[in-house]
Amino acid sequence: MSRDRRRGPRESRRLPRWSEIAPLLASAPRDRDPVRRRLARAHDIEDLREMARRRTPRSVFDYVDGGAETESTRRRNASAFDDVEFLPQVLRDVSRVDPGTTILGRPVSMPFVFAPTGFTRMVQHEGEAAVARVAEREGVPYALSTMGTISPEDLAAAAPGADRWFQLYVWRDRAASRRLLERAAAAGFTTLVVTVDVAVPGARLRDLRSGMTIPPTLTLRTLAGIARRPRWWIDVVTHEPLRFAALEEAGGGFAEVVDGVMDPGVDFGDLEWMREHWSGDIVVKGVLHPRDARTVVDCGVQAVAVSNHGGRQLDRAASTLAALPEVRAAVGTDAEVYLDGGVRSGTDLAAALAHGADAVLVGRPYLYGLMAGGEQGVSRVHDLYRQGFLRALALLGVTSVGELGPHLLRCPPAHGPRVTTPVE
Numbered sequence: 001m002s003r004d005r006r007r008g009p010r011e012s013r014r015l016p017r018w019s020e021i022a023p024l025l026a027s028a029p030r031d032r033d034p035v036r037r038r039l040a041r042a043h044d045i046e047d048l049r050e051m052a053r054r055r056t057p058r059s060v061f062d063y064v065d066g067g068a069e070t071e072s073t074r075r076r077n078a079s080a081f082d083d084v085e086f087l088p089q090v091l092r093d094v095s096r097v098d099p100g101t102t103i104l105g106r107p108v109s110m111p112f113v114f115a116p117t118g119f120t121r122m123v124q125h126e127g128e129a130a131v132a133r134v135a136e137r138e139g140v141p142y143a144l145s146t147m148g149t150i151s152p153e154d155l156a157a158a159a160p161g162a163d164r165w166f167q168l169y170v171w172r173d174r175a176a177s178r179r180l181l182e183r184a185a186a187a188g189f190t191t192l193v194v195t196v197d198v199a200v201p202g203a204r205l206r207d208l209r210s211g212m213t214i215p216p217t218l219t220l221r222t223l224a225g226i227a228r229r230p231r232w233w234i235d236v237v238t239h240e241p242l243r244f245a246a247l248e249e250a251g252g253g254f255a256e257v258v259d260g261v262m263d264p265g266v267d268f269g270d271l272e273w274m275r276e277h278w279s280g281d282i283v284v285k286g287v288l289h290p291r292d293a294r295t296v297v298d299c300g301v302q303a304v305a306v307s308n309h310g311g312r313q314l315d316r317a318a319s320t321l322a323a324l325p326e327v328r329a330a331v332g333t334d335a336e337v338y339l340d341g342g343v344r345s346g347t348d349l350a351a352a353l354a355h356g357a358d359a360v361l362v363g364r365p366y367l368y369g370l371m372a373g374g375e376q377g378v379s380r381v382h383d384l385y386r387q388g389f390l391r392a393l394a395l396l397g398v399t400s401v402g403e404l405g406p407h408l409l410r411c412p413p414a415h416g417p418r419v420t421t422p423v424e
């Protein structure tokens with residue numbers, strides 16, 4: 001073979017013309033809004049988490065991000081989703097995919113709920129109202145925590161059209177708990193979420209090590225934090241003072257608040273008490289054991305949320321995805337079953353539903369969004385879940401939420417077939 005043939009035909013080069021280069025240089029018009037520009041760079045929840053970490057004092061970020069003790073349950077919640085293996089169906093017409101369904105009989109745009117989180121205005125000043133407004137716009141429920149930093153009445157005024165749920169920790173003072181229920185009902189909250197996994201406070205070591213208090217107090221360490229994140233502190237001191245809007249007088253570390261106000265004597269009998277004092281729907285949140293799930297449903301509640309509080313209470317508790325199928329089997333069709341903990345994408349959402357959940361609740365991700373960009377950041381979180389869920393449905397070869405089931409999993413759970421008929 002001659003040398004020339006090995007080189008191939010001679011390439012003819014020439015100088016490019018400006019008219020050919022100019023279109024290559026033209027970029028999309030620059031968005032003038034710096035928050036939108038920042039958020040557009042977030043392509044998953046981990047990107048938002050990283051932005052949140054860079055913008056928030058370490059102790060506040062750790063309050064959100066952390067779990068109890070060794071944090072094994074927090075990690076396990078997420079890694080259970082990593083282990084899911086789907087068996088997608090192909091050659092199905094997925095040109096129209098509908099992520100909508102109903103939760104407690106009310107239509108939702110996707111099976112997704114903003115979980116209750118305490119002290120949301122501390123992580124970013126727009127707080128609970130910003131999250132509820134996104135929920136209202138997007139047609140998904142929002143749950144306000146007993147430990148919220150906005151009153152039920154003010155939240156209702158901020159997002160009058162949202163499906164608002166009220167989360168209750170039962171207090172030692174039952175009369176005070178009852179007054180709170182009455183206020184939530186009068187403010188138009190549809191659903192009571194009774195959280196049952198906080199009999200005593202979990203040991204959140206990151207908070208203990210950072211000396212985190214609610215509200216934050218000025219110590220030598222926090223003063224050093226101010227120097228590193230001045231904008232966050234300016235926001236805190238130039239907005240309404242932080243306080244638990246439902247719990248006058250409470251303050252200190254998480255453990256002091258729980259010890260001072262919550263009642264470790266709560267039992268199944270209290271669910272009957274709640275049934276008497278709340279005429280709307282009741283969700284019991286924080287159940288992992290299938291026998292408990294059955295008992296609470298027999299007490300007449302409408303839904304059970306399989307949750308370990310995001311790994312913030314009992315360390316070594318089972319991951320929620322692992323616990324879900326047996327709970328589903330124990331409950332059957334007598335109540336709805338939700339899952340929270342570690343749901344970090346629309347694909348995780350689809351996996352939870354294939355394992356038997358009717359909907360998921362999401363906590364930390366929207367707080368990361370709030371820290372990364374306020375209300376716009378929460379919108380970004382919602383959009384990431386929605387786009388991811390639509391994509392997962394299409395790639396699984398299904399067009400509706402009801403078609404998700406264990407037939408789409410390579411290793412379907414041994415217990416708890418989902419209450420749905422797989423579409424062949």
Ligand SMILES: Cc1cc2nc3c(=O)[nH]c(=O)nc-3n(C[C@H](O)[C@H](O)[C@H](O)COP(=O)(O)O)c2cc1C
Binds near residue numbers: 309367
């Ligand atoms: C900062 C923070 C505060 C929370 N506060 C509450 C609360 O007040 N009441 C409650 O029932 N659950 C609370 N939770 C638990 C969430 O409702 C939810 O169960 C958990 O965040 C789900 O796990 P994920 O963060 O992995 O999505 C809180 C979670 C976080 C991260």
